[in-house]
Amino acid sequence: MNGLTYVLLGNGFIFTMTCLGAAMVFFFRKNTNPIFQTIFLGFAAGIMIAVAVFGLLIPSIESAEKSGTLSWLPATIGFVGGALFLFFMDKLIPHIHPLMNVEEGVSTKMKRSTLLVFAITLHGIPEGIAVGLSFALAVQNPADTAFLYSAIALAIGIGIQSFPEGIAVSLPLRHEGISAKKSFTIGVLSGLVKPIFGILIVVIGSFFESIMPYGLSFAAGAMMYVVVEELIPEVHFSKHSNIGTIAVLFGFVIMMILDVALG
Numbered sequence: 001m002n003g004l005t006y007v008l009l010g011n012g013f014i015f016t017m018t019c020l021g022a023a024m025v026f027f028f029r030k031n032t033n034p035i036f037q038t039i040f041l042g043f044a045a046g047i048m049i050a051v052a053v054f055g056l057l058i059p060s061i062e063s064a065e066k067s068g069t070l071s072w073l074p075a076t077i078g079f080v081g082g083a084l085f086l087f088f089m090d091k092l093i094p095h096i097h098p099l100m101n102v103e104e105g106v107s108t109k110m111k112r113s114t115l116l117v118f119a120i121t122l123h124g125i126p127e128g129i130a131v132g133l134s135f136a137l138a139v140q141n142p143a144d145t146a147f148l149y150s151a152i153a154l155a156i157g158i159g160i161q162s163f164p165e166g167i168a169v170s171l172p173l174r175h176e177g178i179s180a181k182k183s184f185t186i187g188v189l190s191g192l193v194k195p196i197f198g199i200l201i202v203v204i205g206s207f208f209e210s211i212m213p214y215g216l217s218f219a220a221g222a223m224m225y226v227v228v229e230e231l232i233p234e235v236h237f238s239k240h241s242n243i244g245t246i247a248v249l250f251g252f253v254i255m256m257i258l259d260v261a262l263g
Helices: 003-026 034-067 072-092 112-140 145-175 180-190 193-207 209-237 241-262
Strands: 095-097 102-104
Touching: 003 112, 003 145, 003 180, 003 193, 034 072, 034 112, 034 145, 034 209, 034 241, 072 112, 072 209, 095 112, 112 145, 112 180, 112 193, 112 209, 145 180, 145 241, 209 241
Parallel strands: none
Antiparallel strands: 095 102
């Protein structure tokens, strides 16, 4: 299979998991309990930290070493670039931190539900890029199956935490009076950013293979920005912060096991 096929399968999986999460709106009419929101956020944070380290930064360094460049240089430049990219997106795109009920981005009169969708969509950008680049790296190194298994592990990990992301979009919308069908549709649309960015980054990478180490660390920096700026603060803002911390650690361990076991 070529790189684009792998990316379609990988991002198709995490998109499907988002859709399945959004479909929960047909089974639950009430909004999720705050404690479950804290667990979801913490688990997602743990997954994303492990993905950034094991699935993106380490492959970025190894890829740079193979090309003969300073191993730390692409990782550093890409990581900082990814963090800055999300920093500016965070400042420009209006969105809301659900647990803290804090609005960020440019001033707007959009509904709270719309701001919530934007927040989830913002999280999806680095996830789509990460899956896309991981499978692209596997295609560039067909002799080393460890890259393919690592990409599969990364897709599984992100897919697992995409399920509660779908719930986090659809149920609050339903709670605010939007129909179950429309809430589900919006939840599905919020997940489209992942395959879109995944495919886009692979198309670009196919023309410039030398940027692969930078792209991997770029996705890592973007992910870590989301974790440090949004997920961790929301977990510790909650009165169930200790449970959220356990969820962070659990998510990290699950992703670490997936990466090591499959890699």
